[in-house]
Amino acid sequence: MTAKCPPQPKRVGIGARPPANPHAEAWIRQRDAGALNKGDRYTARLTLDITPAMRARIKVSAFKQGLTVADLLRGLLEREFPEHRNEDTP
Numbered sequence: 147m148t149a150k151c152p153p154q155p156k157r158v159g160i161g162a163r164p165p166a167n168p169h170a171e172a173w174i175r176q177r178d179a180g181a182l183n184k185g186d187r188y189t190a191r192l193t194l195d196i197t198p199a200m201r202a203r204i205k206v207s208a209f210k211q212g213l214t215v216a217d218l219l220r221g222l223l224e225r226e227f228p229e230h231r232n233e234d235t236p
Contacts, residue, residue, distance in 0.1 A: 196204075208218040
């Protein structure tokens with residue numbers, strides 16, 4: 147008496163890899179090349195208490211400018227308090 151082998155599952159071939167989206171690939175490479183750890187640029191945290199209405203205005207402004215709230219506020223603070231400021235200027 148011969149034992150029958152269990153049926154083997156069908157092999158399904160895997161198709162070719164779909165073509166990559168060049169815009170997405172470039173975006174990913176750009177992000178990786180410019181990636182810095184937060185500690186490389188910003189080492190202090192600042193906490194402010196603001197009204198919900200002010201927070202909403204800041205978020206809307208940042209969105210309209212295509213910025214994050216953090217980047218918007220960093221730019222605002224940098225303009226108001228530049229690193230090299232003439233001491234005679236009020």
